[in-house]
Amino acid sequence: MAFSIQIDLDGGVTSPKGFLANGVHCGIRKNKTKKDLMLLVSETMCDAAAICTKNLVCGAPVTVTKRNLENGKARAVICNSGIANTCSADGMEKAQAMCELASAYTGVAAEDVIVGSTGVIGQPIDLVPIQNGMQSLVDGLSKDGSHAAAQAIMTTDTVEKHIAVTFPLGGKTCTIGAIAKGSGMIHPNMATMLSFITTDAAISAEMLKTALLRCADKTYHMLSVDGDTSTNDTVAIMANGLCENLRIEAENEDFQCFCSALLTVCEHIVKMLARDGEGATKLVMCEVGHAKTEEIAKMCAKSVIRSPLVKTMMFGADANCGRILCALGYAGADIDAKKIDVEYVSAKGSILVCKDGVVLDFSEEKAKEILLEDTVTVRVNLHDGEAHATAYGCDLTYDYVKINGDYRT
Amino acid sequence: MAFSIQIDLDGGVTSPKGFLANGVHCGIRKNKTKKDLMLLVSETMCDAAAICTKNLVCGAPVTVTKRNLENGKARAVICNSGIANTCSADGMEKAQAMCELASAYTGVAAEDVIVGSTGVIGQPIDLVPIQNGMQSLVDGLSKDGSHAAAQAIMTTDTVEKHIAVTFPLGGKTCTIGAIAKGSGMIHPNMATMLSFITTDAAISAEMLKTALLRCADKTYHMLSVDGDTSTNDTVAIMANGLCENLRIEAENEDFQCFCSALLTVCEHIVKMLARDGEGATKLVMCEVGHAKTEEIAKMCAKSVIRSPLVKTMMFGADANCGRILCALGYAGADIDAKKIDVEYVSAKGSILVCKDGVVLDFSEEKAKEILLEDTVTVRVNLHDGEAHATAYGCDLTYDYVKINGDYRT
Numbered sequence: 001m002a003f004s005i006q007i008d009l010d011g012g013v014t015s016p017k018g019f020l021a022n023g024v025h026c027g028i029r030k031n032k033t034k035k036d037l038m039l040l041v042s043e044t045m046c047d048a049a050a051i052c053t054k055n056l057v058c059g060a061p062v063t064v065t066k067r068n069l070e071n072g073k074a075r076a077v078i079c080n081s082g083i084a085n086t087c088s089a090d091g092m093e094k095a096q097a098m099c100e101l102a103s104a105y106t107g108v109a110a111e112d113v114i115v116g117s118t119g120v121i122g123q124p125i126d127l128v129p130i131q132n133g134m135q136s137l138v139d140g141l142s143k144d145g146s147h148a149a150a151q152a153i154m155t156t157d158t159v160e161k162h163i164a165v166t167f168p169l170g171g172k173t174c175t176i177g178a179i180a181k182g183s184g185m186i187h188p189n190m191a192t193m194l195s196f197i198t199t200d201a202a203i204s205a206e207m208l209k210t211a212l213l214r215c216a217d218k219t220y221h222m223l224s225v226d227g228d229t230s231t232n233d234t235v236a237i238m239a240n241g242l243c244e245n246l247r248i249e250a251e252n253e254d255f256q257c258f259c260s261a262l263l264t265v266c267e268h269i270v271k272m273l274a275r276d277g278e279g280a281t282k283l284v285m286c287e288v289g290h291a292k293t294e295e296i297a298k299m300c301a302k303s304v305i306r307s308p309l310v311k312t313m314m315f316g317a318d319a320n321c322g323r324i325l326c327a328l329g330y331a332g333a334d335i336d337a338k339k340i341d342v343e344y345v346s347a348k349g350s351i352l353v354c355k356d357g358v359v360l361d362f363s364e365e366k367a368k369e370i371l372l373e374d375t376v377t378v379r380v381n382l383h384d385g386e387a388h389a390t391a392y393g394c395d396l397t398y399d400y401v402k403i404n405g406d407y408r409t
Numbered sequence: 410m411a412f413s414i415q416i417d418l419d420g421g422v423t424s425p426k427g428f429l430a431n432g433v434h435c436g437i438r439k440n441k442t443k444k445d446l447m448l449l450v451s452e453t454m455c456d457a458a459a460i461c462t463k464n465l466v467c468g469a470p471v472t473v474t475k476r477n478l479e480n481g482k483a484r485a486v487i488c489n490s491g492i493a494n495t496c497s498a499d500g501m502e503k504a505q506a507m508c509e510l511a512s513a514y515t516g517v518a519a520e521d522v523i524v525g526s527t528g529v530i531g532q533p534i535d536l537v538p539i540q541n542g543m544q545s546l547v548d549g550l551s552k553d554g555s556h557a558a559a560q561a562i563m564t565t566d567t568v569e570k571h572i573a574v575t576f577p578l579g580g581k582t583c584t585i586g587a588i589a590k591g592s593g594m595i596h597p598n599m600a601t602m603l604s605f606i607t608t609d610a611a612i613s614a615e616m617l618k619t620a621l622l623r624c625a626d627k628t629y630h631m632l633s634v635d636g637d638t639s640t641n642d643t644v645a646i647m648a649n650g651l652c653e654n655l656r657i658e659a660e661n662e663d664f665q666c667f668c669s670a671l672l673t674v675c676e677h678i679v680k681m682l683a684r685d686g687e688g689a690t691k692l693v694m695c696e697v698g699h700a701k702t703e704e705i706a707k708m709c710a711k712s713v714i715r716s717p718l719v720k721t722m723m724f725g726a727d728a729n730c731g732r733i734l735c736a737l738g739y740a741g742a743d744i745d746a747k748k749i750d751v752e753y754v755s756a757k758g759s760i761l762v763c764k765d766g767v768v769l770d771f772s773e774e775k776a777k778e779i780l781l782e783d784t785v786t787v788r789v790n791l792h793d794g795e796a797h798a799t800a801y802g803c804d805l806t807y808d809y810v811k812i813n814g815d816y817r818t
Binding site: 054055056057058084086087088089120121122123230231308309312313315316318320321322323325326328329330335337340354357358359396397398400401402404405 | 734739807811
C-alpha cells in the first residue's frame, strides 16, 4: 500500500469540502483584539466521534458533547475561550444553551452540535456576550474561516495551530483538516487541549472512532507538557462524505489509507502543541525502540518526557544522561537497566551518551551543540525486543513558572 | 496509651546512647569548605533495616547496602556526597571498597556497614580522596558529630536536616535521632533523598523494619518535590539497644510507643525535606479527609501535591482552586466530584473555596493572605467515608528551573 499524502501547512478545518468556519471577539474576554468564540459548520450531516478527558472533574461542555455524539452524528462545533464552564453551578444549562444558540442561528439541530469551552475553571460563563456575538459569527462563516476559528480558541498558545492533508481514497481525493489549541494536554487553569478535525471522507461513525482512537494512542496520548490532565480536553472529528469515496465501513485498505492520513494530521498537531507548551523553548521527543512490548516502550517514553528534571536539563541543554536513565528506571516498566543505550539526536547530528546502562565519556561540547537545537530527540534502545513508541513534550523553563505562578491576575 | 515525646530540634544521630559521628571534606568535591564524607558508628552491634529506591536504575551503594542488611545487622554508615556512584562501570567494587575502608579504620566488619553516595549520576567515583580522608574522619568521631555528618551529605540542600526525640519505653528513656538530605524524594542528578536514623531502643530487626515501613507509608512515601524518584534513595535505621528497654519483638504496647516516636521523627524530617525542596519558598501539605479508603485519600493527596500547576499557583499565592479540583479529578481514585470541599489553611486562618465540587465566590484577598505564608495546607473533604491522608511537597519556582537547568556546570 503506497500512496502519497500532500501536506498543506496553511490548511485547516475548512480545507475539506463543505465546511465553513469563523471566529469573532464577542466579549467573554476583556481584550477586544482577542477572538473568543468560534463556529464550524458542515453543509451536510456528518458522522462524528470524539475522545474526551478522563478527568473525573469534567467540564460541562464535555458532558454535553458526549451526549450529543451518542448517535455518532454532528454538524457543527461551537467553542469559546476565556472561561472553561467547569465546576460552576449551572454549567450544564449553559453548555446546552450554547448548542441551542448555534442551532437557532444555523438551523443545525441543537443535539448535532459539539460544544467546547476553554479558560478559567470555577468561574460562571456569561451567555450574554455569546448571544450578542452570534449574528456576526454566523454572517462571517466562510471557506477561509479556519484561521479565525483557530485564533478564537487560543488561550496561552503563542502560535495558531492548524494543518490539512490531501490523499487519494478509493479513486477520489480526500482531505482531512484540523485546528487545535493548548499549551499542553493539560491545563486545568486556562484549561484544555482542544482539537477539531474535519474531513470530506465518507466513513461510518464507528470506523471514525476506531481511527481516532488508534491515532490518538500514538499521538495525543503520548503528549505531556506538565503531567496535568485537563478537565476539558477534547479531540472531535466530523466526516461529511462530500469527497464521494466509497463509504468506509470496515477495516479495509481505504480505512488504512484514512488512518495513515489522520495519523499525519495528529502527529503534526501534537508536535505543534508540545513545541508551544507553556513557556517551552523546544520540542523534545523520546523515541524508545527495541522494547519487549509496545506498552513498555510507551511507559518508558512518557516517563522521560514527563520528568521535570529531564525537562529542565533540556532547557539548559545540559547532557545529563543520568536523568534519562533515572526516568527510565522509575517508569514502572519491565526493562533491563544493564541493556539501555541512550543517544541525543537533532539537526546538528547525534551522540551516544550511554551504552549498556553505563554513562560514556562523551564530548560535552558536541552534546551541547545537539541539545541547543529547537527540536531534540532522546533515542533509547532497550535491546529487548522489537516494539517502539514515541512521546512528545517540551522543556521546563522560567516562563512556565511565570505563566502559571499568577495566571489569573 | 498516653505518653509524651520530647522533641530536640538540635538533636541528631548521636543523640541516642552509643552512637558517634563525624563529617569531613576529603576532596570528592572541589569546594574545600563543603564536607563530602561522613561516618556514623555504634559502639555495639545494631539491629538494622532500610527502605531503598524501587528505581530499576539503582545506585551501586543501594545494592551493597541491601546485601549487607540481609541479616538485619549493621554497626556503621559511610556516605559521601558529590558523586552518586550510579551507572558507572565499576560501581559495585567501589561501594564495596568504601565498606572495607570503613571497616579498616573502625574495626566494624565490612558486611556490617551501610554505604551511601549522593551526587552526579554516571561519573566514576574516585576512592583516593576517601582513603586520604579516613584517618581524620575517624579521629574526629564524637557525640557532637551529628551536625558534621549531616553537613557532609548535603547537596543542593540549603539547610541541615536533623532531629531527635526522647520518650519513655518500657520504664526506660529511649531516644531516636535522625539526619537527612535531599531537596526532594527525588534527585536523579545531585541524586537522592537519604535519611539515617539511630536509636538506643532494643528492638528486633524484623520489628524495626515493620515500624520503618509503617512510618514511611505516612511520610517518606507521601513526599514529592518533583515526581522524580531517585536511583539512590535510602532510609536506614539502626537500633543498638543501649537504653536497656525490654527488647521489642512483637507488636505490643512498647512497639506502638516506638512507632509513635519514629513517626514524629519521620514527619519532621519529611517536612524539612519538602520545605527545602529545590527552589522552594514554602512547605505545601495536602490533607485529604473523609475518603472511602486510605488508598483513595493517599492518591488524591499525592496528586494535588505533585501537580506542577498547583505547585506554581502556590508559588504565586494564587487561590486558583480549579487546579486543585483538576488534580483530584485525574488522581485515578474513585471519588465523587460533586461532593468535594476545598479549604486553604495557614497561620493566617482558613478559607473555604469550593463546596460540593462548585467553586465559591470567595474573598481573593483573604485567600492570598493565607497562601502567602511559608506553610500552607490544602484541606480536602471528600464526604465519602472516614479515611484520611496527608501528602508533603513544596511550590515550583524560578529557582527550581535555575538549579536544574544547568546543574553540573
